[in-house]
Amino acid sequence: MSNLLRRSNGQPIRDAMKRRGMSGPDLAEATKRVDATGRGISPAAVGKVAGQGKTSSDSCRLRTAWLIAEALDEPLQRLFAMPEVSTDTVERCKPHDDDDARRP
Numbered sequence: 001m002s003n004l005l006r007r008s009n010g011q012p013i014r015d016a017m018k019r020r021g022m023s024g025p026d027l028a029e030a031t032k033r034v035d036a037t038g039r040g041i042s043p044a045a046v047g048k049v050a051g052q053g054k055t056s057s058d059s060c061r062l063r064t065a066w067l068i069a070e071a072l073d074e075p076l077q078r079l080f081a082m083p084e085v086s087t088d089t090v091e092r093c094k095p096h097d098d099d100d101a102r103r104p
Contacts, residue, residue: 003059004080006049012079013050016072024050030071041067059083 006013017027024046032040041064048057049068060080069076 002083003061004065004076005059005083006057006065007079007081009052009058010050010056012074013068013072016074016079017050020072022072027068027071031067034070035067040071 017023022030025043027050028041028043028046030040031046032038034040045060045064046068048055049060049064050056065080066076069079072079
């Protein structure tokens with residue numbers, strides 16, 4: 001599965017955090033409560049996805065995105081998007097042709 005992309009450089013995540021009065025560490029703790037394993041994600045991972053600047057990242061794993069969306073009680077699609085082009089859907093080689101196999 002492809003990684004998800006944060007929308008608008010993470011602004012919807014930061015807006016949702018602000019509406020709920022959450023800091024990065026608060027959101028990280030909230031992800032533990034919605035994670036069936038109880039692990040959640042680290043404050044550093046929250047900072048990477050929700051932050052701005054050199055240390056931020058535009059993409060994250062589906063699990064990370066899902067936990068953030070659940071902890072913020074926001075629809076996943078409001079905070080994250082699928083990449084437009086995925087290596088899973090890009091053809092990498094010529095299709096096999098049965099005629100080519102029969103040629104000497």
